[in-house]
Amino acid sequence: MTRIKLAATATVSTLSLALAGCMGGGNIPSASAPITQSEAQMGAEAHPQLLAEFGGAMSGSHAQYVQQVGQNIAVQSGLGNARESFTVSLLNSPVNNAFASPGGYVYTTRQLVALMNNEAELAAVLGHEVGHVAARHSQRRQAAAQRNTLLGAAGAILSGVLLGNSGLGQQLGQAALQGSQLLTLKFSRSQELEADELGIRYLNSAGYDPRAMGTVLQSLALQNALDARVQGRDNASIPEWASTHPDPASRVQSALSKAQATGVSGGITNRDTFLTRIDGLTYGDDPAQGVVEGRQFIHPELRLAFTAPQGFYMVNGTRAVSVNGQSGQAQFSLAPYNGNLESYVASVFGGVSEQQQIRPQSIQRTTVNGLPAAYGTARVNSGNGQVDVTVFAYEFANDRAYHFVAITPAGNASVFNAMFGSMRRIDSQTAANVIPRVIDVVTVRSGDTVNSLASRMAYSDNQVDRFRVLNGLTSSEGVSAGQKVKLVVRGR
Numbered sequence: 001m002t003r004i005k006l007a008a009t010a011t012v013s014t015l016s017l018a019l020a021g022c023m024g025g026g027n028i029p030s031a032s033a034p035i036t037q038s039e040a041q042m043g044a045e046a047h048p049q050l051l052a053e054f055g056g057a058m059s060g061s062h063a064q065y066v067q068q069v070g071q072n073i074a075v076q077s078g079l080g081n082a083r084e085s086f087t088v089s090l091l092n093s094p095v096n097n098a099f100a101s102p103g104g105y106v107y108t109t110r111q112l113v114a115l116m117n118n119e120a121e122l123a124a125v126l127g128h129e130v131g132h133v134a135a136r137h138s139q140r141r142q143a144a145a146q147r148n149t150l151l152g153a154a155g156a157i158l159s160g161v162l163l164g165n166s167g168l169g170q171q172l173g174q175a176a177l178q179g180s181q182l183l184t185l186k187f188s189r190s191q192e193l194e195a196d197e198l199g200i201r202y203l204n205s206a207g208y209d210p211r212a213m214g215t216v217l218q219s220l221a222l223q224n225a226l227d228a229r230v231q232g233r234d235n236a237s238i239p240e241w242a243s244t245h246p247d248p249a250s251r252v253q254s255a256l257s258k259a260q261a262t263g264v265s266g267g268i269t270n271r272d273t274f275l276t277r278i279d280g281l282t283y284g285d286d287p288a289q290g291v292v293e294g295r296q297f298i299h300p301e302l303r304l305a306f307t308a309p310q311g312f313y314m315v316n317g318t319r320a321v322s323v324n325g326q327s328g329q330a331q332f333s334l335a336p337y338n339g340n341l342e343s344y345v346a347s348v349f350g351g352v353s354e355q356q357q358i359r360p361q362s363i364q365r366t367t368v369n370g371l372p373a374a375y376g377t378a379r380v381n382s383g384n385g386q387v388d389v390t391v392f393a394y395e396f397a398n399d400r401a402y403h404f405v406a407i408t409p410a411g412n413a414s415v416f417n418a419m420f421g422s423m424r425r426i427d428s429q430t431a432a433n434v435i436p437r438v439i440d441v442v443t444v445r446s447g448d449t450v451n452s453l454a455s456r457m458a459y460s461d462n463q464v465d466r467f468r469v470l471n472g473l474t475s476s477e478g479v480s481a482g483q484k485v486k487l488v489v490r491g492r
Contacts, residue, residue, distance in 0.1 A: 033078075033079075034078070034079055034080060035079050035080055035085065035102075035103055035104050035133075039102040039103045039104075040102075040103040040104070041103070042101070042102045042103055043087070043101045043102050043103020043104060043105040044103060044105075046101050046105070047087065047101070047105055050099075050101065050105070050107065051089065051091070052318075053318060053319075054091045054092075054093045054097070054107065054109065054318060055091050055092035055093040055094075055109075055286070055289065055318050056091070056092050057089045057090065057091065057092070058089075058090045058091065058092050058110060061277070062090060062110070062113075062277070062278060062280075062281050063089075063090040065277040065278070066088060066090040066108065066113060066122065066126075067088040067089075067090070069088075069119060069122050069123050069126065070086065070088030070106055070108075070122075070123075070126040071083035071084075071086050071088055072123070072206060073123040073126050073127045073130065073202050073203070073206055073208075074086040074088070074104065074106065074126070074127075074130045074202075076127070076130075076201075076202035076205045076206050077127075077130050077131070077133075077134045077198070077202060078134070079104055079130070079133065079134055080104060085104055086104040086105075086106060086130075087104060087105045087106070088106045088107075088126065089105075089106070089107045089108075090108060090109075090110055090113065091107055091108065091109045091110065092109075092110060092282070092286055092289075093109040093110065093111060093318065094109070094110075094111050094283075094284050094285050094286065094289075094316060095109055095111055095112075095315075095317075096109065096111050096112040096115060096220060096223060097109045097111075097112060098112055098125050098126070098128070098129055099129060100129035100130065100132050100133050101133075101138075102133060102136075102138060103133075104130075104133060105133075106126055106129045106130060106133070107129070108122075108125055108126060108129075110281055110282060110283075111283070111284070112125065112220075113278060113281065114278065114281055114283050114439050114470070114486070115216075115219050115220065115223055115469075115470065116216055116219070116274070117215075117219070117271060117274070117275075117471060117472045117486075118212065118269040118270055118271040118274045118275075119208070119268070119269065119270035119271070119273060119274040120203065120208040120209045120212035120267065120268060120269045120270065121212045121215060121216035121219075121274075122274065123202075123203055123206065123208050123212065124199055124200075124203055124208070124212040124213040124216050125199075125216055127198070127199035127200075127202040127203055127213075128195045128196055128198075128199035128213065129195070129199075130198070130199070130202065131194065131195035131196070131197070131198030131199045131202070132191070132195045134198060135191070135194055135195065135198060192251070193251070193254060196213055196217075196251060196254065196255050196258065197258055199213055200213050200255065200258050200259055200262065201262075203267070204262050204264055204267070206268075207267055207268050208267050208268050208269070209259075209264075209266060209267035209268060209269050210258075210259035210262050210264055210267060211256060211259045211260075212269065213255040213258075213259060214255035214256035214259060215472065217251050217255055218472075219469065219472050222469045223469050226462070226465055226466065226469050229462070229465075230461065230462055231313035231324075232311065232313060233313075271484070272484055275441045275484045275486065276441060276484075278439055278441070279439060279440065279441040280438055280439065280440075281438060281439045282436050282437070282438055282439075282491075283436075283437045283438055283439050283488050284436070284437045284488070285316050285436070285437075286436060287300050287301070287434045287435075287436050288301055289316065289318065290302070290316060290321065291316070291434055291436075292314045292315075292316050292321070295307050295308040295309075295310070295312070295314070296308075297314055297316070297321055297332070298426065298430070298431075298434055300426070300430075300431035300432070300434040301431070302396075302402075303425055303426050303427075303428075303431060304396070304402070304423065304424065304425060304426060305422075305423075305424055305426050305430075306332070306419060306422045306423045306424070307418070307419060307422040308323045308419055309323075309325065309415060309416060309418055309419055311325055311326075312324060312325035313325070319333060320332060320333040321333075323406075323416075323419065325415075327408060327409070327412055327415050328406060328407060328408035328409070328412065328415055328416065329406070329407055330404050330405065330406035330407070330416055330419070331404065331405050332402065332403070332404050333402070333403065333405070334400075334401065334402045334403070335347060335348055335351075335401070335403065337395075337399060337400055337401040339398050339399065341365070341372060341373070341374035341393055341395055341401065342363050342365075342374055344374070344393050344401050344403070345360070345363050345374050345375065345376055345391050345393050345403070346359070346360075346363065346376075348391045348393065348403055348405060349376065349378065349389070349391055352389055352391075352405060353380070358378045358380055358389060359378060360376025360377055360378045360391070361376070361377070361378065362376060363375070363376040364376065368394060368420070368421055368423050368424075369421075369423065369424040369425070370425070371394045371395060371396065371423060371424075371425070372394070372395040373392065373393060373394045373395070373423075374392075374393050375390065375391060375392040375393065375420070376390070376391055377389065377390045377391075377413055379410055385409065385410070386409075386410035387407055387408060387409060387410055388406075388407070388408050388409070388410050388411070388412065388413040389405070389406070389407055390404070390405070390406040390407075390408075390413050390416065391403055391404070391405055391406075392404045392406070392416075392420045394423050396425075402423075404416070404419070404420060435490045435491055436490075436491045437458050437488050437489065437490060437491065438488070438489060438490075438491045439486050439487070439488065440486070440487045440488070440489045441484055441485070441486055441487075442484070442485060442487055443482060443483070443484055444479045444480060444481055444482065444483045444484075444485055445481060446481045448479060448481070449478065449479065450464060450467060450468065450473070450477075450478055450479055451464060453467060453479065453485060453487065454466070454467035454468075456487050456489065457487055457488050457489070458488050458489050458490045459488070466488070467485075467487070470486050470488065471485050471486055
């Protein structure tokens with residue numbers, strides 16, 4: 001079967017090897033053993049690449065707070081006695097994600113932090129990741145001769161792997177969805193549950209409410225379901241039988257049961273402190289990475305915009321924008337450009353398949369909204385039927401070009417024609433009008449209701465649902481005067 005990828009990066013492959021290498025053979029330390037020198041070296045080598053793949057590390061008070069909480073929970077593991085033994089990074093990424101690497105390197109995205117509602121939940125997520133490191137899950141998986149890539153899940157998302165055996169549209173939807181789940185690293189289901197258990201243990205020893213693991217997983221499950229509704233998908237989660245990573249919803253009750261088994265009925269949550277410390281945190285897309293507004297993608301720094309077809313939704317990643325629908329998938333990205341559009345298109349085609357060289361029948365030149373452009377289409381037998389692969393590229397400067405790679409069922413390539421034709425430059429005023437969304441923590445006043453507060457959210461759709469999920473409120477819960485809640489507003 002021809003295996004087709006979208007926007008795959010050499011960085012991912014290199015990183016996978018860097019993390020997975022040197023893990024086979026030898027004795028694997030226990031979950032209570034300190035970080036070894038070789039583990040510290042592996043983590044240090046992978047760290048810069050991980051930051052690059054996930055939007056870079058944030059700085060300032062938000063990052064300092066996450067680091068403080070993360071280091072405090074990490075020392076509960078026995079991996080290191082000093083907080084400085086652990087590197088905890090807040091990533092500038094708009095997806096709900098957290099992961100870790102050997103050597104005490106722990107990461108969480110700002111989007112996932114924004115979904116949390118107290119400090120105990122932040123400690124729970126970071127403790128879960130520390131649990132993976134402490135239990136040496138990556139080494140154990142390597143030793144068990146499982147898949148030889150530590151970032152298998154993340155790599156699949158970034159490369160947009162598709163063309164499986166369950167239908168093109170379903171595969172595309174599932175691939176895009178993983179970006180909004182708590183990925184960690186692609187461990188087995190049993191290892192994920194073990195990391196949950198270790199995280200709960202760390203919460204308990206640090207004095208936090210151990211129920212926080214269950215509540216943050218519940219919020220994540222609700223966010224997944226909301227994202228699916230907003231994007232017009234009916235698959236709010238990847239079926240467990242198709243994934244090694246258990247869906248958050250299926251882990252909620254397990255986590256709550258384990259918390260109850262600790263015998264601790266309370267503990268620190270630090271809700272108000274947490275909310276105060278994350279006030280002003282960027283929410284959703286960072287304009288420096290481009291923003292998705294409905295069916296429109298705008299990049300104010302690159303001065304470009306395009307519009308996705310009706311019925312499709314977009315996921316903005318660090319290296320590519322994916323456009324997903326039941327009738328196909330496309331990704332928008334860039335590659336090195338030498339001033340020749342025809343060779344650029346041919347080069348992109350050359351990177352589409354891992355198993356065979358794909359060449360278009362011809363490469364055509366055209367102009368799109370004043371931009372020099374070139375495109376070509378190739379028909380490929382995917383092993384699950386024929387598909388059309390289209391590359392459409394645009395020259396923005398003598399040394400800069402961008403392109404779409406689109407995959408559709410054979411004969412259906414025209415579904416993306418309107419999108420290809422929508423690529424355009426934007427002027428400085430349009431770019432200046434792109435204002436990021438941020439978290440605004442407010443105190444509920446007398447007379448405020450869920451509906452009145454939700455009406456202040458910087459969205460034109462699903463305001464109440466967004467507000468409830470963001471604040472961990474059930475469909476029947478209200479708000480009370482004096483309570484702190486989160487809103488998503490346009491930055492000031």
